[in-house]
Amino acid sequence: MTQVRNLEEKTIASETIFEGRVVRLQIDRVELPDGGTSTREIVKHPGAVSVLAVTEENKLVMVRQFRKPLEKTILEIPAGKLEAGENPADCAMRELEEETGYRAEKIEHVVSFYTSPGFADEYLHIYRANGLSKGEARLDQDEFVELVELTLDECLERIAAGEICDAKTVAAVYLWQNQVLRGRSV
């Protein structure tokens, strides 16, 4: 169906500008498909997981969290960065429990996507948590989050109001809405 024209950009040179705790910034000089050259600014990221967890009361488990890049506190589904070599499903299970106190009996992969393919390689997995039971949250030392639980209608209102405003959470809410519309349990 798609024509398989080669749209590839070959790396001529690559320079690491910064290597941090979370991201690495590199600048690649590339050869374009027409033989011209350009540069690409690339942020390397270890990847992340997030969890679509719906309680028995049909509420989405979320966290309120300050996000320094945005200089504001927003509502998101529980999420966390992958550690080197970590299994994403284990990471999802761990982050859900650490941030919210909810334990899942079962966790299953739903969808994965690159958050910003134009400048970053962050690959984010969404897992669905089933069979929730509530315990205590255990946060990392520099992590400050608050548990919030919202119905689907409340989530859709918060999206419209711009209070739920990050890619993974918007995608997870739409996915949940889809499953509700199709009459499937989550």
Added chain:
Amino acid sequence: MTQVRNLEEKTIASETIFEGRVVRLQIDRVELPDGGTSTREIVKHPGAVSVLAVTEENKLVMVRQFRKPLEKTILEIPAGKLEAGENPADCAMRELEEETGYRAEKIEHVVSFYTSPGFADEYLHIYRANGLSKGEARLDQDEFVELVELTLDECLERIAAGEICDAKTVAAVYLWQNQVLRGRSV
């Protein structure tokens, strides 16, 4: 409903590490809610728009494009970076036409989100394009993309196969699916 505990992180110092054509990287030293300190690696981005455009044949207008950060060619809805001071709706209209040749009679805002709130401030708007008519694509000099049109079922299959694999496109397809399930035209 939510407790309004202050989760804010105050900036103690901010250093710009890199200023590029697309992104700026800065490292902020922050004071945490408990008085401790930490650092935050922050990528500043001008923001972007993308377009959910469905043809009269009920196919989603997409582009095949090589993404250097991922080292692969992927399928996405048409999108582009905002230029300084540019109106997002105008940008959406322009990018759709430049990348695909489709002109929209009307463009309306659907949803906006931060793509990676943990490390970047990129804010992405999705617009819905209505009243499409087909002309010729006019690409930027270092832009190489190919038009692809897919039905909703084909999009869902491509998501499952990981071939549609970026946040904005996954969110747009779920949104389209929702509208179809609710019996609303797009």
